[in-house]
Amino acid sequence: MNVRSRVPLAVTTSGKPEETLVTRAREAARQWNLPFIPRRKKEPIGPMLESVADAFIVFEREGVSLWDQEGTFSFNPGMAHLRRLRIQSGQRDDAFIRVAELRTGDHVLDCTLGLGQDALVASLVVGSEGRVVALEKSLALYAVVSEGLKAYEYGPDSRHVEALHADAHEYLRSLPSGAFDIVFFDPMFEKPKKSQPGFEMLRRFAEHAPLTAETLEEARRVAKRWVVVKGAKYSEDLKKLGLEAEPGSRYTSMVWGRVPATSSG
Incomplete structure (x- = not known):
């Protein structure tokens, strides 16, 4: 999905994702009615937070995390x-x-x-x-x-x-x-x-x-x-x-x- 202006929240993946992870992230974005932003190999998330979205839900091999310009959060029991x-x-x-x-x-x-x-x-x-x-x-x-x-x-x-x-x-x-x-x-x-x-x-x-x-x-x-x-x-x-x-x-x-x-x- 092409995003022409900054959005409050979007979904992306880690910078070197497997195809199965991309599929999961795309499906989650569809369910949550959020834009999915493909991430290029080794692309840092900092510039994406400055130009694309205020916050990202990031699908990684280790789990799912939430990022904004002030910090990051992932589930921990x-x-x-x-x-x-x-x-x-x-x-x-x-x-x-x-x-x-x-x-x-x-x-x-x-x-x-x-x-x-x-x-x-x-x-x-x-x-x-x-x-x-x-x-x-x-x-x-x-x-x-x-x-x-x-x-x-x-x-x-x-x-x-x-x-x-x-x-x-x-x-x-x-x-x-x-x-x-x-x-x-x-x-x-x-x-x-x-x-x-x-x-x-x-x-x-x-x-x-x-x-x-x-x-x-x-x-x-x-x-x-x-x-x-x-x-x-x-x-x-x-x-x-x-x-x-x-x-x-x-x-x-x-x-x-x-x-x-x-x-x-």
């Missing part, structure tokens, strides 16, 4: 992988599991996929008989994280995460009451959290609209048991929604709130 290892060793002190009361076989709707951390934890806890659907409104983040989740080695006791590019409020409204056991939100923090690699990139591309009371009520209708919300410890994230922080470790920078479902299932 990071702390989620460590949390999963602890769960597999028999530890059940994970805050998400505790507050959501996650069980084997649960159906979980993660309304804010982000880096995919909590969705990966949920996918292990619910097991092969459960289900985890994760929504991401930002197309750039969805593209990179969903491709990373496809390549992640879940293991036989884990359910694969179903990532969808969707607006949480619209998706919730489309669902029948009691469609999921747990609905979860991790909206963008008021204050930056710097502990996660790639978080600054996340902040640049993530959806920044706050979680509203209206969306929370839709989530309560869709849930069978709990709606769980994560917030920053020294912010008004939960209080603005009328939620109280659940008891937790004083050493963490995050707090968790929950509200019961209004659906009878």
